[in-house]
Amino acid sequence: MLAILLKTLPFFAVIGLGWLAGRTRFMAPESAAVLTKFVFYFALSAMLFRFAATLSLPEIFDLRFAGAYLLASLAVYALAMAVAFLRRRGLGEAAVEAQCAVIGNTGFLGVPMLVMLLGPQAAGPVLLVLSIDLVVFSSLLTVLVVSHRSGRLSLTDAGSMLKGLLKNPMIVSMGLGLIWGATGTPLPKPLDEFLVLLGAAATPGALFAIGASLVGRRAERVAVAAWLSFAKLVLHPAAVAFAALVLFKVDPAKAGVMIAAAALPVAGNVFILAQHFGIAPQRVSTSILISTICSVVTVSAVIAWIAPLL
Template sequence: MLAVFLETLPFFALIALGYGAGRTGFFPPEATAYLTKFVFYFALSAMLFRFSATLSLGELWDRDFVCAYLLGTGAVYLLATLVALLRRRSMAEAAVEAQCAAIGNTGFLGIPMLALLLGEASIGYNMMVLAVDLVVFSSLIVILVTISREGRLRPRVLGTVALGLVKNPMIVAIVAGLAVSALGWTLPAPAMDFLVLLGNAATPGALFAIGASLATKSAERLAVAGWLTTAKLLLHPAAVALSALWFFEVAPYPAAVMIAAAALPVAGNIYILAQHYGVAPQRVSAAILLSTALSILTLPAIIAGVLALP
């Protein structure tokens, strides 16, 4: 575990550097917003496009992998929803808490970190995790919050969800890359060099942006944040491991990538959704802050464990 911890340390050091810059005011919230936009729309999209352009749809789609991840993640999502409802929270709040318990920071943290720790072959599997999170669970939270507020689901909401997916640059980059691969096109060397150069900015930019954004998060409602952090860092990877290795018998390497991805801390974009809908932003803020801090210890331990899979 110590060796893995030392390998992950530079990633968390970059997050800490961003946190320090944000906390001291050297990197204001406006700068963090623009850096996040650069990573989201340009650097990370370039990385995803480049890798997906070298993959076939068959290499990116694994039915057992997707079903195993859906089952494990869905179980934790349902558990967190039930716990929230038993505490007499609204369906909207339950949906937000479930999102915290089951959706990790795959795009900004998982893809670059696991590519280095588990090899570039992990990127395709992480793309599947990311696609499921975006298409299924990011859509689900919008639907549940809408039903909670309006008492029914209007067709226009489904249109809004669909439009959001179509406009998501990560999904666009993956689909465009797969289209290039399917057509048998080979990108010219200057274009590939451009994508490599731009994509290489994704890892340091994303990690710094994560840290800087954490500087604006509060640590209120620690009891609920502690439960959501436990669910995300421990229950989620355990449920996914059980689903992948017991129910679906996923091969060791993709199972290892799936479990490691499930062990990632709470995704930062959940706070944006919570703030947009005005649903429990303080709870989400505390869960993101606490889970990211504790993942410094839990993530290396789980990665060390999955590396030992036969």
């Protein structure tokens, strides 16, 4: 456990450095926003494109893997919604809280950290987890909130949802990478070196941006946020482990990567969606803060646990 903690500590140290830079105003909020945009649209997109372009579809898509992750995530999603309903929250709030319970920071934290820690063979499983989170669960939240507010999901709403997915640079870069890979054409050396160079900025840039984004997040509704953080950091990886290893008999190495990805803290895009819909953004913000701090220990513990599977 200590050895794994020492390996993960540098990643969280960069997050801490980003927080310190923002907290001391060395980096203004506007600068942090520019850094986030650079990572989101350029560095991380280059990394994802290269991963997808150099992997075959079978290396990324595994039906048994996808089934295990979906079933486990939906189970935790349903549990989080049930707890929200017991507290007499509406469907919109319940859906946002459920999103906190299952959507981890796979893009900014999971892809760079897990591939570096677990090896290049982790890229395919991590990309599949990221794709399911972006396509299935972001769409599910939109469907639930819009249907609750208007009583139905119109073609206009469905079109807007599809347009939003197609404009997401992570989805676009992975899709284009898969198309390139399907041709069987190796990446030209200058292009490959360009992608390696630009993608190398994704890891430190994303971690620094995560830290900077934590500045200004004040802990409110701590009890609820603590429950959602527990669901994300403990219940989600536990459910994924049971589904992958017991129910679906996923390849242990791939299952280990899936479990590690499920153990990541609440993603920042959940806050963006909550803010967009005007539903419990402060609750989500607190969940991100608590889960990110606690993940220093919990992610290390999960990686130490799955290490024999890899």
